[in-house]
Amino acid sequence: MRTHPLRLALALLVPGLLLRPALAGELEIGGHVETNHYVGLVYGDLFDYGNTNVFGLKLQAQVNPDVVAVGNLELRHRGFTSATTSALLGDRDSVEPLGLRMQEAYVDLYALGTEYLDLRVGKQVITWGTADGMNPTSYLAPLDLENPLDFSTRLGVPALLATFYFPADLTVSAAVVPVFTPSLLPVDLFAAEMDVPFELPDYVELGSQRDRLEFPATQVRSTQVALRLAANVFDVDLSLSYFYGYQTLPQLAGIDVYDLDLSQSPWLAHVEASLAYPKTQAIGFDAATSLFGVGLWVEGAVFLPEELIAEVTLMGDPNDPLTGEPLPAIPVISGDPYLKLVAGLDYTLPGGLYLNLQYLHGFFHELTAENIQNYALMALRYSVLDDSLTFELRLGGELHEGESLGGLAGMEIGWQPSDAVKLTLGGLAARGDAGTTFDGFSSLDQIYLRARADF
Helix, strand or coil: CCCHHHHHHHHHHHHHHCCCCCCCCCCEEEEEEEEEEEEEECCCCEEEEEEEEEEEEEEEEEEEEEEEEEEEEEEECCCCCCCCHHHHEEEEEEEECCCEEEEEEEEEEEECCCCEEEEEEEECCCCCCCCCCCCCCCCCCCCCCCCCCCCCCEECCEEEEEEEEECCCCEEEEEECCCCCECCCHHHHHHHHCCCCCCCCCCEEEEEEEEEEECCCCCCCEEEEEEEEEEEEEEEEHHHHHEEEECCCCCEEEEEEEEEEECCEEEEEEEEEEEEEEEEEEEEEEEEEEECCCEEEEEEEEEECCEEEEEEEECCCCEECCCCCEEHHHHHHCCCCCCEEEEEEECCCCCCEEEEEEECCCCCCCCCCCCEEEEEEEEEEECCCCCCCEEEEEEEEEEECCCCCEEEEEEEEEEEEEECCEEEEEEEEECCCHHHHHHHHHHHHHEEECCCCEE
């Protein structure tokens, strides 16, 4: 019987780690086990079920006083079989599919040539910004939206990150990302946005649709770079940043009617959409402090996108076959600068009630000056029994184009029987006027149960 390479690798790796001599400071092993269950809802009716099980392992090796190597792996099991035929029922990898993910793998080099320079090389999660989970200046870390309601989780990217330390608490970070990594998206949630964004003539009906991605070329000219200056001035954490690279969400770059069936009335048009990752520059800032026990933060970035216009072709021809005139192109990104901004506060009220408020000007998927909308998010959390039992209420509101409204509401109950173990039971629902972001989230109504143990 054949052995899957993933199972073989684990069989060799884990015993080697456990039997390795435990020299002081040489190797640290940590990790977690997590299971997630959710039931999807449609206006209160149960309609879907999901399950994921994760074994995470983090290794940190102190090679010498100035060199540390870090690896962060996740073995993931989705609780559903991928077998599609009876023959595959004899294949364990189809019956219980496993996936191995390398979250991070990097080397830290401290005091490289001088005590004022550190260098991190390898796959790493580079998160910048001070806002709570919604960070417009986190340019370099693509979104991990496998859970489409968690906007704070990011993917690692292959990068070189140099950090320079100067007097007066001034820190300069310079990052180079030679290989582009897109965001991980919940495709079903964004499927509606991939519809053909123009009106077809009355005598033409839309047939099948497909799309293809155009990634930035794997060449030196596609390298992304970023620079960040950070300091603490009068107990205020401040930073300025600059970014030159690509958005990690795909945008429409072209439409091709690849087949036009004239044998019926109306005509049937089969369409392929080209999706690309637009280039942009950004100048960012953030500040965070505490005043009279109230935590305060503001973070924003002015984006300077390149113009993107999607050409329309008919079986490769950019001209109308009836008139000979060029088919009208579709403006996607105007090239006008736009601002994304997050401002917020948190405070623990008398009696132990924790309050977190944030205002957002621009959600993660809004990438043009014309599409920026306004949002408000609030979280209230109350803990009892020495913080082992927690109740949390989350609310969100959206003002779309100054008139349409959307809302989001969720509640969680968390229990920590020990410091390293947590159980969470929660639910979430979203509603909104047509065209709002929260209207798109209405398909994600759910209740969920999560358990996690860290070691």
